[in-house]
Amino acid sequence: MADWTDFLPTAVRAPITIYQNKKIINKWWKKLLVFIGTGDTNVVVTGGAGAGKTVLTTCHHGEVKDQEWEEPNASTMVEKKAITVGEWTKVFSVVPGQDIHAREIALNEAFHKHSNLEGVVHVVDYGYTTIRSSVAEQKLVESGVDSIQAVRDYNLQKELEEFRRVCDLIANACANGRGPKWIIIAVNKADLFLSDLAKAKGYYHPDGSGPFVETLNRLMARVGSNHLRCRVVPVCPKPRPYEWAGQKQTPSLETFDEPAKFMKNFALIMAEVSNGQ
Ligand SMILES: Nc1nc2c(ncn2[C@@H]2O[C@H](COP(=O)(O)OP(=O)(O)OP(=O)(O)O)[C@@H](O)[C@H]2O)c(=O)[nH]1
């Protein structure tokens, strides 16, 4: 079938073709930069260890086919990906959550070195953070963190500390004229708290209340809300049960395509903010 541009007069067709080529070249250029490891970060993905950064960016990337799916281990290096947002392809850098040298290098590179930082996706999970070390789990359980509610309280506190660190980096980068221009708080693992989605929104959204919102609003006041656009979006790329100290919480999805709907909404919002809306 003919492409609709075939029906246009040549004079009009030329700019359209150039525009389309530009987007295709941009896409492959970014993929090449990522491949050779030299692409300046456009979007940095932050958040605590086990919040779901790798899974979220892998799904967004369209890499996951269910039969090939393997649980990722804790990331030990920055993960660079070329992801298409709206019309353009951006270089995403996913910062490892563990306190390791690679994490410091990645944060420093994204916030202090690169001049093309457009946005931050900060991943949080309403306390359902995966603690991968069985030794750490045992220690916590012995110290009284022995229920899902208790580990969520513990995780939310750690999440807040991590967010405060990221806010300081953003404020400094903005003061130095480096951007970012937008931040998305990706509220991950929504499958585990679908019935409490409104409560989770109140915990993370600028119109809500509590320590997270205070930190976010302080950041907006520091950099000026006209300089930093902010969106808060629920996501659940890979529903799965959450287990702690013998207790188990199962995802409460109503339909199988719910994760895809959340991801579509996330992609749309990311396209909007990166277009200046
Ligand atoms: N319930 C649920 N679990 C999820 C979801 N997405 C990811 N997870 C789980 O969260 C855990 C951590 O995911 P990762 O993507 O490896 O986390 P990370 O933020 O990259 O962690 P680090 O690499 O250590 O910084 C994994 O066990 C995932 O299966 C989700 O949508 N729902």
Ligand SMILES: [Mg+2]
């Ligand atoms: Mg990871």
